[in-house]
Amino acid sequence: MPVPHTAFAPEATTNRELRAFLHGLPGVDEVGARARAQDLSTRSIKTTAKAEAIDLAISMVDLTTLEGADTPGKVRALCAKAAHPDPTDRTVPRVGAVCVYPDMVATAVEALRGTGIGVASVATAFPSGRAPMEVKLADTRRAVADGATEIDMVIDRGAFLSGDYLKVFEEIAAVKEACGTAHLKVILETGELVTYDNVRRASHLAIRAGGDFVKTSTGKVSPAATLPVTLVMLEAVRDHHADTGRRVGVKPAGGIRTTKDAIRNLVLVNEVAGPEWLTPDLFRIGASSLLNDLLMQRTRLSTGTYPGPDYYTLD
């Protein structure tokens, strides 16, 4: 069943119209989604295909540090790693972006100057999103002014779950406006949305409100980015493209720690959304410990021996 037409520019709307649209979306076959994700995760990707997948995954990593204990020194170290993930091997591609808290944006921008790597900043009272609208917008404007090229906002899950879709819609649209030229990633926090139907609705809502990316989670709530959730979100961006010709990106974040997990996600992207999405412009992986595992698997493929974590940075 084709999804009703959605326009790129967020258009003025009413809660009633949004509800009719979102609740008119076909329901997600939960068992089917799980089975399909499980089925695709058994694909065997070996040798040269694996080498390519690893390099692609590295270029898609949003290298993230979102801790209360973040220091400027830690952010600078992370930026150095983003530019040269493996200092002993310059053929390793650089990562997609560095993702930090808003107050660390200036530090990250300074450290990444000249590398061409973007700085993503979480904003809008990450991770809970519980702050007045003015605070959220000020948070966003400040991060953009400091040089963030991507903004990761969180939606108001409370409003979404209570059925106030218009509030969520308007917030996303307002933050999108505050972003200016910066890309907007909308974090749905799927671990709090309870059902796959809600994930599909929230994805369409975020896409329609002008988000450039839909992102699964903050990484602070478990479960985070599970394969079926990513599958449902990829279906949403695929349907939106079929409808309007506009391509929206997807970013699973949280819980993706191994090369195997990353490759499973890439298989999912290829099979569900299509190969056009296999680019850092349309698919990112939010992670911190994943990068070391990707580098270790890369070394394993090129040298034939298993490397150990002692040979990689602690971050």
Add this chain to the structure above:
Amino acid sequence: MAERRTSRRTARAAEGGPPARLAVRKTYKLYLGGAFPRSESGRSYPVTSASGQHLANASLASRKDARDAVVAARKAFGGWSARTAYNRGQVLYRVAEVLEGRRAQFAAQAVAAQGLSPDLADRVVSAAIDRWVYYAGWTDKVAQVLGGANPVAGPYYNHSAPEPTGVVAVLAPQDAPLLGLTSVLAPVIATGNTAVAVTSETAPLAAVDLAEVLATSDLPGGVVNLLTGRVPELAPHLAAHADVNALDLTGAGDLAVELEREAAATLTRVLRPGPEAGGGEEAWLDPDPGTARMTPFLETKTVWHPVGV
């Protein structure tokens, strides 16, 4: 269907004697991270007794099983090495207790699998149990023997203490599947290391039975990981693995020199095959093996501290 089964059973009962039991055959699997999985490769191989009779099928571990075992051992290392030496001693003694309760099974296994005389099998099992007690006693004494306060030319206290090196890959003796395995495994974990052991290829069943003892002896999962399979297939990957800190080559046979060379690339500590290698279970009967199998897997930490005013 049900009717037919009933009638067959009554027929057998009519012949006199109870209905025959179905044989309950054991699946011999690997011991990884505290669980008993089959080989990731799905392979198995037949194990025969000394006289050539089929005993069971054992899992044929693959390179990826070896990798998974190293991951499990690394994960377990933090917790196991942080336990007090006293507590590690208690756990090792517990292994001896549980083994003692199953000595008949292990003795029968040794007779069937290796063709030992019942008398020798009994001595071997007793020695294996005593070996756990022996190293249980060493856990909280090895630091006093190998460490100490060093005299230095300055106003400093200077102390040395042995610390576990990390993950140890053990190639267990091929011809001594119970006492030999115990003798190389217990000293490795007594000091706080975690172990990945490749068991005897021809007689691996005693090792899997021992794994059941370990799994029920308060030993945290992953401290000991047992792989049944072929040394030439598994050992090169373990030797070259950068996350393996030490390598015991006792069961390496002709491969020892080549494996030592591979291990050198990542500065892995190596224990070469000793005089016991190749001598069967009898070679391991010495009741007091000393610290020789513990020291190769220890690092010495030395601390300087200024003498107060």
